Amino acid sequence: MTLILAELAWWQQTSIRVVVGLVAVLIPAGTLVYLHLFKLVSFMQSRLGPMEAGPYGSLQLLAEVGKFIQKEDIVPRRADRFVFKAAPFVVLVSTFLLVVVLPGGPDAFFIDNDLGIYLALAVSSVSVIGILMAGWGSASKYSLMGGLRATGQLIAYELPLILAVVGVVIQAETMNMQGIVLAQADGEIFGWGGIGNPFVITQFVGFAVFMIAMQAELTQTPFDMPVAESELVTGYMTEYSGLRFLLFFIGEFATAGVFSAIAAVLFLGGWYVPGLDPADNLFNVLGPVVLMVKIVGLSFLIFWFRFTFPRFREDQLQRLAWKFLIPIALANIVVTGVLKVLV
Amino acid sequence: MSEFLRTYLTVGIFGALGVVLVGAFLGLGRLLRPSRPTPAKTENYESGVDPIGDGWSQANIRYYVFALLFVMFDVEAVFIFPWATRLEAYGMFGLVEMAIFIFILLLGLLYAWRKGMLRWV
Structure with missing residues (x-):
């Protein structure tokens, strides 16, 4: 693969990357929806889930898309049409841009890029604007409340998310995603390098904070106050119908997949498996598969929490972020820094 | 163009492609779906009854202090990341400097905490 890519012109390499990037969004998102949303939750609730479309209902998602694509697209007449229509673009493009760093x-x-993870964190916060646009543009009270709640929640949990990454960056000494993987492959835990150093072991506090903040960034239960159906119908998505609603829905699961991938790279060693040479050409083929396995594992955690926990109240939600997660994340940075310099 | 800038060109291409794809998907839907808007259909949803007043009604946001705190900590993150990559080289000096920096910011958070800003009013 190295040889093939190196011989191509830059625009040809980029075209290949673009196509692969598209696949890298759709396949994880589709797998997660089928595996976790359709099947996992069904088994948790003692039912079979979709069984008709394709073997074991595996083509159910295609059937759903086929259904949604025929639905009438209703734009409320009071809505700000441009903002209303632009909002799904902003949300989905920010998700698509996250894939670039993986x-x-x-x-x-x-x-x-040496700014890898920093770029990802910057791009991921753009989706807040899309959600606020959806909430504001709909000109509906439910949407407005949902959009404002979502914004308050997303900015509160973005801080622990960012600060939890700093511990990893201190250990890896780089913000380059590739460098972070290699740092884990070549690392050692107090002199023992048998399995490298997956940062989930030495940065377990950061990992816990990152996963909790990620759950909130994805507005998955128990942090789904912005779309609480008992109070706000579906929050900022209330006025969206048909295809535009599906786009928000796909965006939600694609983001869950991409965030799991980022967590897998930061804490679980990304495409690396212990025991092999990280420079091995084999990893260009094996790597994406390994990464996908780690994505499915981490997103299993997300959906497990989603279907087991009751919803947080809005004040509990803000309290958890500001009074617990941010101080813990800051303490984690200081402790990691002290250990890095002294040990 | 340097390698470094070219990576951002790739990012730009990915962004443009995202816009095009979403647009194409919505365009495909436009060809297939019916469009028969009626006044009742295009009304805003308010649990089935006619909406009262304007959709952009006044709401108590309660988040503006959080927004200020967010800006404070976000700027901190901008400073802390470059420091984190070079900590080994800075050594003890960098560690003490950043400890002071984080301590000052924590004082800000503590102040807001003591003033009851983090409590849901």
Whole structure:
């Protein structure tokens, strides 16, 4: 793969990367919806889930898309039409841009930028604007309340998310996603390098904070106050119907997949499996598969929490972020820094 | 163009492609779906009854203090990331400097906490 890519012109490489990037959004999102949303929750609730469309209902998602694509698209006449229609674009494009930083192997990456994880964190916060646009543009009371709640929640949980990453960056000494994977592959835990150093072991506080903040960033239960159906119908999505609603829905699961991938790279070693040489050309093929397995594992946690916990009240939600997660994340940075310099 | 800038060109291409794809998907839907808007259909949803007043009604946001705190900590993150990559080189000096920086910011959070800003009023 190295050889093939290196011989191509830049625009040809980029075209290949763009196509692969598209697949990298759709396949995880589709797998997660089928595996976790359709099947996992069904088994948790003692039912079978979709069984008719395709073997074991595996084509159910395609059937759903086929259904949604025929639905009438209703724009409320009081709505701000441009903002209303632009909101799904902002949300989905910010998700699509997150994929760019993910490395799939030593040479299988989209960009090799030294600001990798920083770029991802910056881009991920753009989706807040899309959600606020959806809430405001709909000119509906439910949407407005939902949009404002979502904004308050997303900015509150973005801080622990960002601060939890700092511990990883201190250990890896780079913000490059590829560098973070290699730092974990070559690392050692107090002199023992048998399995490298997956940062989930040395940064377990950061990992816990990151996963909780991620759950909130994705507005998954128990942090789904912005779309609480008992109070706000579906929050900022209330006025969206048909295809535009589906776009928000796909965006939600694609973001869950991409965030799981980022967490897998930061804390679980990304495309690397212990025992092999990280420079091995094998990883250009094996890497994406390994990463996908880690994505499914981490997103299982997300959906497990989603279907087990009751919803937080709005004040509990803000309290958890400001009074617990942010101080813990800051303490984690200081402790990691002290250990890095002294040990 | 340098390698570094080219990576951002890739990011730009991905962004443009995202817009095009979403647009194409919605355009495909436009060809397939019916469009028969009626006054009742295009009315805003308010639990089935006619909406009262304007959709952009006044609401108590309660988040503006959080927004200020957010800006404070977000700027902190901007400073803390470059420091985190070079901590080994800075050594003890960098550690003490950043400890002071974080301490000052924590004082800000503590102040807001003591003033009851983090409590849901």
